Amino acid sequence: MTSASRHRPAPLPTPRGPLSAAVRAALLGAPAPRNVPEDSPAYGDDLQLALYTLYELHYRGFRDVPDTLEWDSALLACRATLEDRFLTALREDVPTTGTTAGAALDELQVEPTADPDGTSVSFFLRDEGTFDQLREYAALRSLYHLKEADPHAWVIPRLHGRAKAGMVAVEFDEFGAGRPDEIHAELFADLMTDLKLETAYGHYLDAAPAEALATVNLMSLFGLHRALRGALVGHFASVEVTSSPGSRRLAEALRRVGAGPAAVRFYAEHVEADAVHEQVVRRDVVAGLLESEPELEADVVFGVRATTYLEERLAARLLGAWRQGATALRGP
Numbered sequence: 001m002t003s004a005s006r007h008r009p010a011p012l013p014t015p016r017g018p019l020s021a022a023v024r025a026a027l028l029g030a031p032a033p034r035n036v037p038e039d040s041p042a043y044g045d046d047l048q049l050a051l052y053t054l055y056e057l058h059y060r061g062f063r064d065v066p067d068t069l070e071w072d073s074a075l076l077a078c079r080a081t082l083e084d085r086f087l088t089a090l091r092e093d094v095p096t097t098g099t100t101a102g103a104a105l106d107e108l109q110v111e112p113t114a115d116p117d118g119t120s121v122s123f124f125l126r127d128e129g130t131f132d133q134l135r136e137y138a139a140l141r142s143l144y145h146l147k148e149a150d151p152h153a154w155v156i157p158r159l160h161g162r163a164k165a166g167m168v169a170v171e172f173d174e175f176g177a178g179r180p181d182e183i184h185a186e187l188f189a190d191l192m193t194d195l196k197l198e199t200a201y202g203h204y205l206d207a208a209p210a211e212a213l214a215t216v217n218l219m220s221l222f223g224l225h226r227a228l229r230g231a232l233v234g235h236f237a238s239v240e241v242t243s244s245p246g247s248r249r250l251a252e253a254l255r256r257v258g259a260g261p262a263a264v265r266f267y268a269e270h271v272e273a274d275a276v277h278e279q280v281v282r283r284d285v286v287a288g289l290l291e292s293e294p295e296l297e298a299d300v301v302f303g304v305r306a307t308t309y310l311e312e313r314l315a316a317r318l319l320g321a322w323r324q325g326a327t328a329l330r331g332p
Helices: 018-027 045-056 067-071 073-093 101-108 121-127 131-145 161-174 184-194 210-224 226-256 261-292 294-322
Strands: none
Touching (some): 018 045, 018 073, 045 073, 073 210, 101 261, 101 294, 121 131, 121 226, 121 294, 131 294, 161 226, 161 261, 184 261
């Protein structure tokens, strides 16, 4: 597949319930849904797909859906209702009191040498994951990695001084430092090619369970709202703090199953780059933000812990399936 065809908008996803069906219909010309059914779980497939679909209008859109719908007032009102359900659930499930942003990040930096609880995806894949399980993992992560760093870029105009400079420095690396072939999204597409996966943007959306959609929706939620800029910085810091050791294990997993050099390279690149990024994010982005806006500390903590919470839900889904010899995908 050529680069141009790979970057074309994806087709609309298959609905997973009445809510996502109504959103799909609205993008094809029907009235936007006005209410969220009370029995639609905040973390469930139907709501998360509906929210993901609406967020995607702010990225590359969908095939045969007019670009003008990005700012359609009825669709924005629908999205706001879904966001409120999602955000309310997260605030109920994620504690933010009794700690600081620094302490929350320190907790993530305690790097275990083993996984005694059996809850880590990267440890599992490194030690016993199969080639097919690594392919499944890459397919699910492609929903983010094929637009890596894009949602975080939305926070740049909402920062200033040291926080903005640090954020731009890290994002510059994520976007290839001026070299299009080094953009991390392109490196992930190379990984997918090595693993014989389809590299078209959004190709695996229908296969992704709600737990995977929620991790991407969280970034879009935080990125699109200025009021959640502290949470977005917390999310970004959480990703950078945990990326290097996790990437090292995933690189080892890919070497163990005999994956090609492009697959290994993606994670090997993150081992080195994110070890540096972690320091910049903590010293400049987080510290710079809180120096100028100390009232956002609880939001930064929320961003860190909401990220961990949703990643743990995804890990439970993946490991629960793999340990039973089943697929973690919704379909083949």
